[in-house]
Amino acid sequence: MAELIAKSPCDRLLPVTLGGMSLTEEQPGSMWVLAPFKGQDKALSKALEAAHGMAFPAANRATGKAGSRAVWFGRDMALLMGVEPDTKLAKHAALTDQSDAWAVVRLDGAGAEDVLARLVPVDLRPQVFKRGHTARTELKHMMASVTRIGPQAFQVMVFRSMAKTLVHDLKTAMEAVTARG
Structure with missing residues (x-):
């Protein structure tokens, strides 16, 4: 019988360091969607x-801190x-385990906003898009x-099946920003 080996979504793709920026895979552990009744x-x-x-986050916000957010x-x-969500939460919400569904990366360093500005239609300047x-x-x-998640740090998540594309797109944007400076 074949023995299966668990691999992270970004296995052998990361880390990448360019021009003072780093792109690393995060292992957030348990990930559960909470949908209030x-x-x-x-x-x-x-x-x-x-x-x-931590409170349930308002729209476009995160609560908690690294390790528990x-x-x-x-x-x-x-x-x-x-x-892992406390079992008492199930009284108030549908709980769905998403632990294996997402690729989670951290983009960090001077220029991280410029990298993401090439890829997302969101104003990420710190005075607008705060921690x-x-x-x-x-x-x-x-x-x-x-x-x-920090002054020059972002957590980016996509479906696990898109991990290779995510790393490619972020690396290409990192190269472009680094070449510009």
């Missing part, structure tokens, strides 16, 4: 805060990353989640 938004937020120390993931949805801001948006030709 009708009329349960506030109750879910309170339960999430009690269980995991809730990211707005669309209308009436958030992605809980880094922790904890997030957007579900198109990244070149695929749908992505982009979250500012």
Whole structure:
């Protein structure tokens, strides 16, 4: 019988370092979509805060911190990353395990905004897109989640099946920004 070997979405594709910028794969661990039942938004937020120390995020925002974060993931949805959801949350929301569904990368360094500006139709300047801001948006030709996680750092997520394309597109943009400087 064949023995299967688990591989990360960006296996052998990362890390990439160019012009003071780095692109690395993140291993967020557990990833669960939380979708509140009708009329349960506030109750879910309170339960999430009690269980995991973070509120349900408002539209285009993330709560929590590295290692344990809730990211707005669309209308009436958030992605809980880094922790298994407390069973009490199921009273207020549908919980869907997405742990193997996403490729998660971190783009960091001076020029990261310029790299993403070539790929996403979102104003990522720090005075507009601050730490904890997030957007579900198109990244070149695929749908992505982009979250500012630091002054010059972004978390970018796409479907696992698009990992190679994501790395290619970000690397190409990194090369272009580096060549310009």
